[in-house]
Amino acid sequence: MNYQSETKPLTASPLLDTQLYLETPEGIHLPLHPAGLPVRALAFAIDLLLRGALLAFAGAAWLYLGKFGLGLASISAFILLWLYMVLFEVFNQGRSPGKQILGLQVIHSDGTPISWAGSLTRNLLRIIDLLPFAYCIGILSLLGSSSFQRLGDLAAGTLVVYQPQPTTRAPLPDATPGPLPAVLSLSEQQAILSFAERHQQLSAQRSEELASIVAPALQLPPAQAVTGLYGIARTILGQR
Numbered sequence: 001m002n003y004q005s006e007t008k009p010l011t012a013s014p015l016l017d018t019q020l021y022l023e024t025p026e027g028i029h030l031p032l033h034p035a036g037l038p039v040r041a042l043a044f045a046i047d048l049l050l051r052g053a054l055l056a057f058a059g060a061a062w063l064y065l066g067k068f069g070l071g072l073a074s075i076s077a078f079i080l081l082w083l084y085m086v087l088f089e090v091f092n093q094g095r096s097p098g099k100q101i102l103g104l105q106v107i108h109s110d111g112t113p114i115s116w117a118g119s120l121t122r123n124l125l126r127i128i129d130l131l132p133f134a135y136c137i138g139i140l141s142l143l144g145s146s147s148f149q150r151l152g153d154l155a156a157g158t159l160v161v162y163q164p165q166p167t168t169r170a171p172l173p174d175a176t177p178g179p180l181p182a183v184l185s186l187s188e189q190q191a192i193l194s195f196a197e198r199h200q201q202l203s204a205q206r207s208e209e210l211a212s213i214v215a216p217a218l219q220l221p222p223a224q225a226v227t228g229l230y231g232i233a234r235t236i237l238g239q240r
Contacts, residue, residue, distance in 0.1 A: 020147060022111045030111055033162040034148040035104050037139065040160055046098030051080045082123070089119040099160070109147075109157045118156040125152035170197040172239060178231030181219040189236050196233035 022030040035043075058076040062069035088096040094106035094114040106114045106122070129138030129151050138150040147159055173196060184192070195210060202210070211225035220228035 031164075032107075032111070032159065035160045035162055036148050037142055039102055039104065040142075040148075043096070043098035043102045043104055046101060047085070047096050050097055051084055055080050085123045086116075086119045089114050089123075090116055095163075103163050104160055105163050106158055106160050109159055114158060118158050121156035122152035122158050125155055128152075170200075172196050172233055172237070173199045173230050175227050175230035175234055177234040177239065178228055180232060180235060184236075192229055192233050193236060196230050199230070 020032045020034060022032060055077055058080075059073045062073040062076065065072065085096055089106050092100070095104065099105060106119070108114060108118055126138070129135055129141070131137050138152070141154065142148050142150045145154070149159065153159065192214075195207075199207065207226050211220075211229050212222055214220075214229070215222055215225035218228065218232065
């Protein structure tokens with residue numbers, strides 16, 4: 001599914017300052033949680049140590065080959081210094097080893113996976129983010145951005161976010177799937193699903209009380225409001 005030209009801009013959640021939502025053409029809000037400076041610095045430090053270890057190992061190995069090995073060592077150093085991040089981001093779902101360990105990934109601002117162009121742009125511009133020393137420009141840019149984007153991210157249109165954790169829905173109660181009495185909005189569907197998923201937490205009296213509130217709007221008989229809502233919930237999820 002391509003969101004390149006149809007997704008709406010990211011909007012901040014009123015409940016959590018660092019929570020952003022990307023609205024797809026289908027009206028689905030994808031929650032994104034941009035990663036801040038401390039966790040990104042730690043991920044970069046892990047990658048830096050790993051690259052240093054690989055560079056030392058490769059250099060020691062290639063030097064046994066004399067001048068030819070020196071050339072190979074130079075090529076290895078170039079790959080580790082400039083293409084390490086790019087290769088991992090493109091081929092490992094936007095995750096370098098440091099980011100993967102800390103549960104981070106790089107994506108485009110429209111929610112699509114990182115591309116070659118985006119990864120090359122954000123990583124080649126590190127040389128500017130490093131100026132005048134110790135990532136000063138990059139840190140100031142990151143702290144001044146509501147989405148925690150350094151200069152390279154702004155130029156490439158990318159975000160570093162926490163990887164979404166797989167969620168599992170609570171099992172729905174047994175009920176015969178029922179037809180939808182009307183076109184339900186996304187929030188109305190979510191409310192019905194939430195009611196059905198909480199059936200084990202609600203007493204019978206409380207379930208009947210809540211179901212009776214929406215029963216007239218859904219054309220459900222009061223005596224069958226609870227089971228009717230359960231059936232509608234199963235229909236929404238396509239469960240038979």
